[in-house]
Amino acid sequence: MLCVTGASGVGKTFAAHAVLAGHPAHRSCVLSLPSRPTPADLRTAFHDALHLPGPPPDDPGVCDAAVLDALAAGPQTVVVDEAHQLSLAALEYLRYLYDSLPDGLCTVLIAGEKSESVLRDTPMLGTRAALWCEIRPLDADLVPLAARRLHPLWRQASGAQLRHLDGHFAHGRLRRWALLTHQARRIRSTAPAACRRWIEQLAARVDDGSIG
Template sequence: MREEAATQPFPLADAPAPQELHFLSLAGARTVVTPGLAAVRHALADAHQQQRFLCVLGDAGVGKTFAVHTTALTCFPDAHLLLRLGARPGPADLRAHLHHALGLKGAPPTDPAATDSLIRRVLSAGPRIVVVDEADRMPDTCFEYLRFLHDDLPGGLCVVLIAGQRGERALRAQQMLHTRTAAWLTLLPIARDQLARIIFALHPLWHTVAPDHLWMLDGHFAHGSLRRWALLTHHVQRALATAGALHPDPGLLRQVIRRIDTSRRP
């Protein structure tokens, strides 16, 4: 009974994420309620209620962006504004992206004050969630602009800032976040004792693979990263199609790892 419970798949979300949110738009991928996704759901609901900032941190590939975007899209479908900024954004970029995300017609006015007036008017109509990925790349002027919007709106503004673990220092250096942030949430790689249950739920391809083989794959390649598991699943799907096989065997899995794990090559 203990072994059966250890391999019982994690639950799936009632509202699955759109396929394009999965890394590589992985065909057949399912939306697993991992500890990270559950934590983001709780934290985002709280930050949305308070209309405050939420900082989501973690190493590359642990599922930060997926968890935030999935939660925003499925739990707050009419409130979220996903901003995909460039490498070196400025306040003008934030204005332009907000203008577009809010569905305002035409190009943003050339006068920043006029643009801000339009943005504030729409934002004040109801609670919103502004999501900024790779937020640690923003300069101080962008943080100041988000502070301005948050403080200017009567009920505040929920802003989710996503950053890698190395970007935490950049976010914590922003004094304005210290009194406006509902939570600092760090997502972790998949724990070994949860690995088989999460990967079994992630994709049907892994249903016939024994837990010890999953642990081997994780130790040699994925290292608890959901992104790397999606990448591995994608390549195993292609290998199965080429071989005309239905289920992966240990030999095929080892071949796939050798082919895609460039970190082990000189």
């Protein structure tokens, strides 16, 4: 098991999906869960994510057998976002699946920075979590490179301009850079202009707080 933690908006979920996308031969099982999921919610989520036929069986034992058969059919990486919302019963269900498979179950648990202690205090993870990975906001000197890889329009901006936008708004957080990119594209589409002008317009919106 791998536990990924970090502050809100730094790109934890994006990073997990990007790594999985880079290894298409290794199948991923991304669970879509409601808030505070129960073991029954996990069974339904596994049934859907594994593309099992028909609706989930009402009998938990039958459902578990189908889920385990599908997981045992080949390498799978299970991704659980907002893992700190899992109840002890839900975490125990993941432990049951992990222990029921000969090679265990590769599981990525994603949780917010302030929720890391919730996972660390869970006995089940104490002996099964092989790695704890903290994703931090980007350092200022990495912002120009990251922004230009995020979207080609940032290749027109200078390093100083990108660091200004980051220092006044994004603070090294990928989610905020995605919002800046959306705003920049809107400015470019409504009033095409030279690079410096649209970046200055965007910076002005950042400085006056109109982008939130």
